[in-house]
Amino acid sequence: xxxxxxxxxxxxxxxxxxxxxxxxxxxxxxxxxxxxxxxxxxxxxxxxxxxxxxxxxxxxxxxxxxxxxxxxxxxxxxxxxxxxxxxxxxxxxxxxxxxxxxxxxxxxxxxxxxxxxxxxxxxxxxxxxxxxxxxxxxxxxxxxxxxxxxxxxxxxxxxxxxxxxxxxxxxxxxxxxxxxxxxx
Amino acid sequence: xxxxxxxxxxxxxxxxxxxxxxxxxxxxxxxxxxxxxxxxxxxxxxxxxxxxxxxxxxxxxxxxxxxxxxxxxxxxxxxxxxxxxxxxxxxxxxxxxxxxxxxxxxxxxxxxxxxxxxxxxxxxxxxxxxxxxxxxxxxxxxxxxxxxxxxxxxxxxxxxxxxxxxxxxxxxxxxxxxxxxxxx
DNA sequence: CCCAGCATGTAAGAGGTTACATGATTGC
DNA sequence: GCAATCATGTAACCTCTTACATGCTGGG
Numbered sequence: 001x002x003x004x005x006x007x008x009x010x011x012x013x014x015x016x017x018x019x020x021x022x023x024x025x026x027x028x029x030x031x032x033x034x035x036x037x038x039x040x041x042x043x044x045x046x047x048x049x050x051x052x053x054x055x056x057x058x059x060x061x062x063x064x065x066x067x068x069x070x071x072x073x074x075x076x077x078x079x080x081x082x083x084x085x086x087x088x089x090x091x092x093x094x095x096x097x098x099x100x101x102x103x104x105x106x107x108x109x110x111x112x113x114x115x116x117x118x119x120x121x122x123x124x125x126x127x128x129x130x131x132x133x134x135x136x137x138x139x140x141x142x143x144x145x146x147x148x149x150x151x152x153x154x155x156x157x158x159x160x161x162x163x164x165x166x167x168x169x170x171x172x173x174x175x176x177x178x179x180x181x182x183x184x
Numbered sequence: 185x186x187x188x189x190x191x192x193x194x195x196x197x198x199x200x201x202x203x204x205x206x207x208x209x210x211x212x213x214x215x216x217x218x219x220x221x222x223x224x225x226x227x228x229x230x231x232x233x234x235x236x237x238x239x240x241x242x243x244x245x246x247x248x249x250x251x252x253x254x255x256x257x258x259x260x261x262x263x264x265x266x267x268x269x270x271x272x273x274x275x276x277x278x279x280x281x282x283x284x285x286x287x288x289x290x291x292x293x294x295x296x297x298x299x300x301x302x303x304x305x306x307x308x309x310x311x312x313x314x315x316x317x318x319x320x321x322x323x324x325x326x327x328x329x330x331x332x333x334x335x336x337x338x339x340x341x342x343x344x345x346x347x348x349x350x351x352x353x354x355x356x357x358x359x360x361x362x363x364x365x366x367x368x
Numbered sequence: 369c370c371c372a373g374c375a376t377g378t379a380a381g382a383g384g385t386t387a388c389a390t391g392a393t394t395g396c
Numbered sequence: 397g398c399a400a401t402c403a404t405g406t407a408a409c410c411t412c413t414t415a416c417a418t419g420c421t422g423g424g
Contacts, residue, residue, distance in 0.1 A: 001383095012288075013285070036385075037404080089306075095271050099266075099267055110268055158276075202376070220412080222378085223412065244375090
């Protein structure tokens with residue numbers, strides 16, 4: 001049920017079409033929740049039927065028609081209800097950890113390219129978050145901005161942790177690489 | 185497909201029954217992958233049919249019969265193949281982040297109990313990991329142990345990050361609490 | 369005697385991924 | 397002309413969760 005509420009939050013921040021939401025869920029909002037356009041359209045339809053959101057069709061003269069959704073009072077009520085309801089903390093599930101333990105039953109050095117890729121991906125994300133931070137969160141922040149910044153900070157924190165951990169893991173994998181050149 | 189490989193790794197570490205695997209996936213291995221017994225039995229059946237694992241039935245004289253699974257050569261081949269195959273880095277999806285952004289459209293202070301619960305849960309997990317660290321990973325480590333330790337270290341790192349971030353978020357939520365007592 | 373633990377499953381449903389489908393416009 | 401972007405969906409499939417189902421043993 002969490003995509004529903006992620007969409008409600010996103011629509012409260014800015015009423016949008018499904019297409020716009022999909023783009024935001026691939027970019028800025030993507031750092032706290034991810035979804036494809038297929039999912040988004042389905043959930044929007046369900047929420048519209050439930051009366052949580054209402055659509056206003058904007059006929060495009062040149063561009064295609066857009067259905068712009070906003071959160072209704074009912075939808076806001078549902079959002080408030082959900083915010084108060086306790087979450088069950090999510091279970092970790094990371095395939096990279098499985099691989100690292102699996103390295104004991106294979107040549108550990110074969111995992112190095114994988115870890116390089118992951119390290120690079122996390123470095124890239126971290127750089128992206130730092131850009132967003134500099135662009136959107138310097139100077140005084142109102143309440144909404146401050147909360148968004150705190151979410152971004154989790155991204156900064158976790159990507160940093162990933163980066164450091166990947167480096168550490170790569171050192172370990174190197175140590176087990178029997179084919180390494182000791183003296184070039 | 186990742187549960188399959190998590191089970192293969194776990195069975196390489198120690199041949200086990202479905203029940204045993206389920207317990208391990210709720211405890212020690214739970215810190216890198218999580219699964220219920222229903223899932224596990226289904227995947228084991230599928231992998232047995234595919235020839236990745238083989239079962240030996242141990243008739244219990246007093247206890248119930250157990251089907252103890254081990255990884256076959258085919259299964260090891262599949263594991264090696266999977267280890268070499270690149271993973272697509274997983275998308276983040278955290279409902280707590282959604283809630284924090286959603287706090288802008290509700291009374292932020294109402295989120296405090298939720299964040300307390302999460303902070304406590306992460307503190308507890310961290311304490312658990314530290315116990316495992318002290319119990320299983322002090323002194324010299326062989327290759328397999330060293331890899332397991334590196335996985336545990338991700339748990340230590342991430343739970344610490346969570347803890348710090350939760351504290352930070354709670355400070356922020358306190359700041360927006362209009363009903364707080366300024367001078368007792 | 370009853371509950372906790374051991375041990376193995378089936379079934380329904382929700383959520384998510386991937387592939388397929390359509391049609392218009394803008395820029396190269 | 398062709399590719400990319402805007403814009404909205406359907407359908408099949410896989411995974412995961414939740415509920416249900418069964419039966420035996422050991423300890424209090």
